[in-house]
Amino acid sequence: MSTLGRSALGRSGVEVSALSFGAAGIGNLFTEIGDEQADETVDAAWSGGIHYFDTAPHYGIGLSERRLGAALRDRPRAEYTLSTKVGRLLEPTEAAAGGDDLANGFAVPATHRRVWDFSAQGVRRSIEASLERLGLDRVDIVYLHDPDDHAEQAFQEGYPALEKLRSEGVVGAIGAGMNQAEMLTRFVRDTDVDVVLCAGRYTLLDHTALTELLPAAQERGTSVVIGGAFNSGLLADPRPGATYNYQVAPAELLDRALRLKEIAERHDTTLRAAALAFPAAHPAVASVLVGARSAHEVRDCAEQFTTPVAEDFWRELREAKLLPEGAPVPVPPQDPS
Template identity: 70%
Template sequence: MRYNRLGHSSVEITELSFGAAAIGNLFTEVAPEQAAAAVDAAWQEGVRHFDTAPHYGTGLSERRLGEALRTRPRDAYTVSTKAGRVLEPLTAAEAAVPGGLSEGFAVRHTHRRRWDFSGDGIRRSLEDSLERLGLDRVDVVYLHDPDDHAEAAFREGYPALERLRAEGVVGAIGAGMNQTAMLTRFVCDTDVDVVLCAGRFTLLDRSALDALLPEAAARGRSVVVGGVFNSGLLADPRPGATYDYATAPAPLVERALRIKAVAERHGVPLRAAALHHSLGHPAVAGVLVGTRSADEVRDAAALLRTPVPGALWDDLRAEGLLDGGALAEPDARPRSGA
């Protein structure tokens, strides 16, 4: 498994990262033993970077990840978490009110998430995360989804992260979002090391090429790409598939099916093409794949090792299926395991 450095920091991550939202019961419950087995499989495949957040299952993801990593040598892996939402316990009366998914997570309603990008909120969030993880440090902290909190995030949240980095509390700082405009502002106007961009550098949405990726490359910042399957459509394109967590429109399904046909002509599964595509820019340090079982982890690692010929990208361009800005040729060499 290859390692890449995050920006100008000393933090290195494996190019395949374990996204721990799913083991926080994203959409459906995951048994504790299944979550632990997923982390074990990631370790066996050479994955050494693990990404989580307080938001994921109101702390469940962090607790499960910390428990699964507890016996591993701390210097052998890196962990990223996020700040911007502080978890507050509900009263007994509030917790007794029945509810559905807790903001997309199948967990009991024991806490509320309160937006807080203040300096004190960032420090409190990190302290709480360390307690849930059972760690004395994390390697990367992102401002999490500051879309509607830009003023607070830039005026208070980012400076707080910068102070934490200067104090040596964290090794690298950044922001994580599902859009490119504000991430580009972070890259251009602050001294972040890395940004986490979800769903905007995929075979179906290459909008990160418009400004984010070129600006990051020019400034020596790193980008970690999440959502490489666009929440499902690039994993299994069919009517009713999801795209950005909603039902995919028919024209987009048809486009995904056409991309799949081209990939299969070259003997490459669509999912492998999607994964390799998102690694195909010099600013990209790694891809983050959310997995909820050992089988899903092993599948992601196998996709990373799948050779993708350059002719596949040529054919996609020829058929008008690889639009957007210039893309550095994705590496076609087979990748080895750990």
Template identity: 65%
Template structure:
């Protein structure tokens, strides 16, 4: 798995990264053995970048990832987590956390906190769960509705943590491009993580975020390259951005799949390779729950794709002509 510098402080990341929301029991439970097997498969495939957050399963994702990484040499992997949601224990836990998307007992409540103190407390708790004394990258997690506090309190706190050496790189992670572009232009962040906005179906990151990142030398990690399922397996009941996919997008994805199939290429392979083709993108996060999912993603990322795929997608009006695509493999 090819590795590249990430951010201006240059920690090394693998081009494919393991997104650990799934092993935090996103939507449905994942057993301990199954979660560990997914991580083992990722490591075996050469993946050395791992992304998590307190939000994922109320800390379950961080605990599972930390247990796995403790047996690996610290200098051989890139670890990122997030701040912005502080976990507070419930006095009388009742029910589950499915209202927030995770099949775990509701042992804690999340509280938005982008204060300087909240950032430090969140990171300290994350490092305890992960079993590490430093984190390679810390992102402000979904500060969309808290931008003033994120910019005036949370960001300076991350700058201080970076200066103290507890954090290698700092950044922000969101589903929306405009606030990320604001961070790129108005702060000295190293990286951004954008989910679902640079895919075969949605290239809105090209309007502002990716040009700004290129201009300012900020690295971009792209998540959600399958748009939560539609680009992995297009069909009428597929999901797009975690809800039922609109008919027009299902039809568009099916047309893309037809083009790829003519050239013997799975659509999911084109989806991964497309996102990696932009020069500002240093890595693509794959949210895997099983060993099979992450092994397949690694194989698709390495699969040769004929240049004719991109030519035909453009000719069919399925990709704009100005968008960067990978160099043809044959």
């Protein structure tokens, strides 16, 4: 088994592996996969040293939670960290019988509808339902999930509910997970969250989180988990038709990604390795979260994450103005001799 570093989230004592597993893919994100493939994917993550797993009710209308819980059932509970999210309650529906959930991004039958709810009661109901789907008696981390259009309820009701659950010992760490940096910065500054999960806003192509979120997190001692390091595909395999933020990448960004790839290859590395190494280098970042739907994908991510990126690669990016001046980059290991 590969050895990955571990970090505690904020002051919580909850530890996460430096590379973590995002379970939207095993919830049939965009494409259907079978139970066996989902199990094999989680097994490969475990074998690669990944012991932090993130899921949500939203992912496949509960399918991700059920599959993740089943795949981890025989693992020692003390040896892994699991997070789920609140903010969308799942309610059964008959209206969409025979339909699918692809409008929400998941290749599953539309057996339930999502109802936004960041109330205190909604938070508790969501966690109870998640525990049932997971087959667990506790989760380690709970995030407020995508409260973009529900800020008032999330701050006034959802967050205090999570704070109470943490004080009761029901959950170990609390936070918020979003695809933006601005509201996460507010969570860091105005609440006592342990961690925020920021997707897609601190990558080789998008440095938004570097301006306020990451400095605020560092100042407050709040941990950051970075998701979307590949910006939904463009930094994994830049080519015409590649996706950026789940849409076809604009030509300007595709050209930039291809330039990054060319520089990486000139320094005998891969763009994937560089894309994972970049967010991990920031001192506020505790873990880099990668989504995978197959054992091959997760093994590749683990291999790329543990592959050193040449110091000259980062130097050339700075010279080419492809990195902001203040962005930390990996420090090469010291030669013990």
